[in-house]
Amino acid sequence: xxxxxxxxxxxxxxxxxxxxxxxxxxxxxxxxxxxxxxxxxxxxxxxxxxxxxxxxxxxxxxxxxxxxxxxxxxxxxxxxxxxxxxxxxxxxxxxxxxxxxxxxxxxxxxxxxxxxxxxxxxxxxxxxxxxxxxxxxxxxxxxxxxxxxxxxxxxxxxxxxxxxxxxxxxxxxxxxxxxxxxxxxxxxxxxxxxxxxxxxxxxxxxxxxxxxxxxxxxxxxxxxxxxxxxxxxxxxxxxxxxxxxxxxxxxxxxxxxxxxxxxxxxxxxxxxxxxxxxxxxxxxxxxxxxxxxxxxxx
Numbered sequence: 378x379x380x381x382x383x384x385x386x387x388x389x390x391x392x393x394x395x396x397x398x399x400x401x402x403x404x405x406x407x408x409x410x411x412x413x414x415x416x417x418x419x420x421x422x423x424x425x426x427x428x429x430x431x432x433x434x435x436x437x438x439x440x441x442x443x444x445x446x447x448x449x450x451x452x453x454x455x456x457x458x459x460x461x462x463x464x465x466x467x468x469x470x471x472x473x474x475x476x477x478x479x480x481x482x483x484x485x486x487x488x489x490x491x492x493x494x495x496x497x498x499x500x501x502x503x504x505x506x507x508x509x510x511x512x513x514x515x516x517x518x519x520x521x522x523x524x525x526x527x528x529x530x531x532x533x534x535x536x537x538x539x540x541x542x543x544x545x546x547x548x549x550x551x552x553x554x555x556x557x558x559x560x561x562x563x564x565x566x567x568x569x570x571x572x573x574x575x576x577x578x579x580x581x582x583x584x585x586x587x588x589x590x591x592x593x594x595x596x597x598x599x600x601x602x603x604x605x606x607x608x609x610x611x612x613x614x615x616x617x618x619x620x621x622x623x624x625x626x627x628x629x630x631x632x633x634x635x636x637x638x639x640x641x642x643x644x645x646x647x648x649x650x651x652x653x654x655x656x657x658x659x660x661x662x663x664x665x666x667x668x669x670x671x672x673x674x675x
Contacts, residue, residue, distance in 0.1 A: 382516045385499045389517060392492040392525070393452075399485050399529075400448045406474045413443035415450070415470030415629055416541065416607070416643040426461040430605045433543075433646035438470075447472050447629040451529065455519045465523045469541055469607040469643050470629035476535075479633040486531040486631065497526050527627050535634040538612040541626060541643035545605045552597040552670060554588055561585050584665050591664075591672065601669040607643055614638075 417436040438446050450468035500522060503512045513520055561581055568577035607626040624630065664670050
């Protein structure tokens with residue numbers, strides 16, 4: 378019976394082989410001038426991953442340079458020198474291959490994504506965060522698991538437009554008071570590492586008290602910030618609903634169609650013009666800062 382580490386290593390080897398096959402198909406298609414574009418982002422230095430994001434300067438690669446960067450980006454799985462392991466590698470962009478390549482690409486991309494899911498499931502077999510970390514880094518030193526987990530995107534149908542943009546949003550979700558009190562009560566006996574049990578009890582009991590003393594008309598919302606990251610709005614050629622779909626632009630999209638869609642390239646962050654949003658209804662400070670829980674008055 379194979380050990381978990383041996384199975385993980387075997388899955389990773391299969392993933393590397395599948396990526397090599399994909400690279401070969403793309404490289405052969407690139408024998409003719411291949412239309413491609415990538416928008417490299419600056420590296421985040423070690424120790425700067427928690428600094429507020431105020432400006433991101435975006436570069437641009439086209440044609441053969443973009444193809445080479447994309448193929449390298451699909452296999453960018455390890456920590457890079459002087460770069461933070463907590464700020465994962467991203468390379469927004471696109472590769473346009475002829476429509477005739479879809480027959481080869483569909484099963485290849487599906488197999489790569491299946492192996493990525495299998496790799497992730499095997500990592501999750503290790504119990505506890507520390508054991509997962511040890512399993513991965515003893516088996517494949519320097520690996521950044523998030524970069525392995527990310528699925529490749531082969532667009533399922535022809536697109537008429539790709540609009541690259543920046544997402545800088547917040548997750549807002551309604552929270553039931555009784556359920557929150559129940560969760561807090563369960564957590565009383567589970568202090569986090571390096572936190573004194575008595576101090577933890579006092580902290581959680583205070584949070585429970587604060588929730589219970591809220592007036593009846595006050596609701597609760599989870600409002601958690603999401604890190605600034607690139608997205609792409611894809612508009613389909615076909616008259617389908619919805620006509621447009623938003624996709625994370627962590628890695629170059631793969632398109633199989635004979636005509637290049639209109640492309641709005643990714644610009645620097647923040648954009649020169651920012652769309653005005655509706656004013657948020659959550660105006661008070663957090664009720665439970667560590668959980669991003671806020672009072673909300675409808």
